[in-house]
Amino acid sequence: MVNFSKILGLEQLKHDDGILGIFDGDEMRITTSSYSAVTLAKLFWRYGLDIYNIRSWVKDVTEKFSRIYTIQDAGFAYTSVMDLLQAMDPVFVKYMKKSIKSVLKADGYSDRFIDEFVTGAMRTNYGQNADIHGFVGAVSLAGVEPGLWSVKGGNYRIPENLIPLSKINLIQGDVKSITLLEYQESNYELRYLPTSPKLANNAEIQTKGYDVIVIANPMHDGFPDIKFEDFPNEIKNFPQKFHRIIATFVDGVPNNTHYGFENLDGFPSTILTCKNDLFLNSYGKHNDVLGNPAEKSVGDRSVGKIFTNRPPTEQEVNIYFKKKEDVRMVNWLAYPEYDFDIDNLPPFVLHDNMYYINGIEMAASAMEMSVIGARNVALLSYNHWYGHLDKIDEPYVDPSQKSDKAEL
Numbered sequence: 001m002v003n004f005s006k007i008l009g010l011e012q013l014k015h016d017d018g019i020l021g022i023f024d025g026d027e028m029r030i031t032t033s034s035y036s037a038v039t040l041a042k043l044f045w046r047y048g049l050d051i052y053n054i055r056s057w058v059k060d061v062t063e064k065f066s067r068i069y070t071i072q073d074a075g076f077a078y079t080s081v082m083d084l085l086q087a088m089d090p091v092f093v094k095y096m097k098k099s100i101k102s103v104l105k106a107d108g109y110s111d112r113f114i115d116e117f118v119t120g121a122m123r124t125n126y127g128q129n130a131d132i133h134g135f136v137g138a139v140s141l142a143g144v145e146p147g148l149w150s151v152k153g154g155n156y157r158i159p160e161n162l163i164p165l166s167k168i169n170l171i172q173g174d175v176k177s178i179t180l181l182e183y184q185e186s187n188y189e190l191r192y193l194p195t196s197p198k199l200a201n202n203a204e205i206q207t208k209g210y211d212v213i214v215i216a217n218p219m220h221d222g223f224p225d226i227k228f229e230d231f232p233n234e235i236k237n238f239p240q241k242f243h244r245i246i247a248t249f250v251d252g253v254p255n256n257t258h259y260g261f262e263n264l265d266g267f268p269s270t271i272l273t274c275k276n277d278l279f280l281n282s283y284g285k286h287n288d289v290l291g292n293p294a295e296k297s298v299g300d301r302s303v304g305k306i307f308t309n310r311p312p313t314e315q316e317v318n319i320y321f322k323k324k325e326d327v328r329m330v331n332w333l334a335y336p337e338y339d340f341d342i343d344n345l346p347p348f349v350l351h352d353n354m355y356y357i358n359g360i361e362m363a364a365s366a367m368e369m370s371v372i373g374a375r376n377v378a379l380l381s382y383n384h385w386y387g388h389l390d391k392i393d394e395p396y397v398d399p400s401q402k403s404d405k406a407e408l
């Protein structure tokens with residue numbers, strides 16, 4: 001995603017880390033400060049060395065994770081999510097089989113740190129708790145480290161700008177079915193309903209033939225299914241459940257007294273919650289997507305976002321905001337319910353020359369993961385098409401290590 005933003009000349013907007021609080025439903029377990037020395041002292045006082053060690057733990061995970069870029073630059077691709085993770089580093093396969101809680105406990109982290117800081121991170125990023133598997137847990141922890149950024153103007157500008165750059169022919173439409181045509185010039189017939197405004201008036205199903213198909217939307221319970229016709233084996237949505245998340249944006253004033261603050265001085269810009277049965281997953285002050293000071297910001301008024309696992313009632317919104325000028329809600333079937341059923345993960349290959357990217361979300365759902373999954377599928381289809389079988393499901397060996405071995 002960093003490279004895409006550079007190639008496309010899009011500006012990165014660094015996020016102000018602000019004040020962080022962790023709330024247990026009754027009181028704040030910790031509130032950081034706008035002075036970094038005070039923040040460090042407070043975090044150290046509550047979590048001891050865990051707060052320092054987690055930085056190097058995340059850095060170590062990130063370095064292992066980054067191996068995928070070298071592997072993909074060398075043209076290697078994998079047919080399963082587990083093989084791809086194994087190629088990054090075998091420890092990631094182990095992380096998929098344990099909860100993030102047990103991974104961190106085994107690495108010496110305290111219950112207090114896991115139950116508050118780690119649980120808070122899992123709840124805001126995935127709406128679940130520290131029982132989710134260790135790989136997605138590690139990705140989630142990387143997501144609460146300082147230094148986050150987004151694309152100025154919105155992250156959607158990356159795919160939007162990649163379309164003209166890659167010179168593809170985009171047909172906006174909902175794919176309804178894919179038919180296998182074994183003996184035709186193209187392998188597949190795709191049936192779709194155009195959805196672009198120009199075509200919507202006379203929207204009737206259209207068809208087109210393709211040699212290679214890549215499916216890049218979740219094929220899981222709860223999503224509308226594409227019909228796969230005339231395939232020798234049945235292809236249908238995968239059984240894994242997706243987690244529903246409701247993002248409620250409120251232009252107004254957060255209810256500081258609910259969290260035990262007398263006024264809004266020192267009120268956190270991010271509040272994580274650390275009890276599994278709490279309705280509120282997290283609160284975050286929302287920044288302008290262009291990085292400008294909020295236009296409507298008058299006095300204490302700002303735009304705040306809360307994440308919950310079901311839509312809040314008006315009374316529930318009133319618990320978290322004492323004034324509301326405008327309320328918007330987005331209901332997402334957001335990311336998988338993470339468990340350890342790793343033996344039945346969706347494959348990257350659904351049929352010869354027909355690929356599926358989103359199985360990678362079972363390892364972790366994040367933009368970078370989707371991009372890595374997409375590049376894996378691009379390499380996989382290329383390797384299949386040109387018969388580069390030595391670059392499929394093979395462990396990547398660094399050429400410098402190879403020559404060392406030869407000398408030995």
Ligand SMILES: Cc1cc2nc3c(=O)[nH]c(=O)nc-3n(C[C@H](O)[C@H](O)[C@H](O)COP(=O)(O)OP(=O)(O)OC[C@H]3O[C@@H](n4cnc5c(N)ncnc54)[C@H](O)[C@@H]3O)c2cc1C
Nearest residue numbers: 173174175176216217226245332334358365366367368370
């Ligand atoms: C609330 C929330 C917060 C998140 N925050 C972050 C974050 O901070 N950082 C991060 O890295 N990730 C975050 N994510 C995850 C990130 O959004 C996903 O990883 C990413 O969007 C997945 O990209 P995708 O292209 O695989 O799927 P999607 O973005 O879901 O795109 C799939 C597309 O396929 C289209 N489609 C579906 N069916 C059909 C069909 N039959 N025919 C044609 N088109 C179809 C859909 O309309 C959609 O446009 C967040 C997700 C949610 C829900």
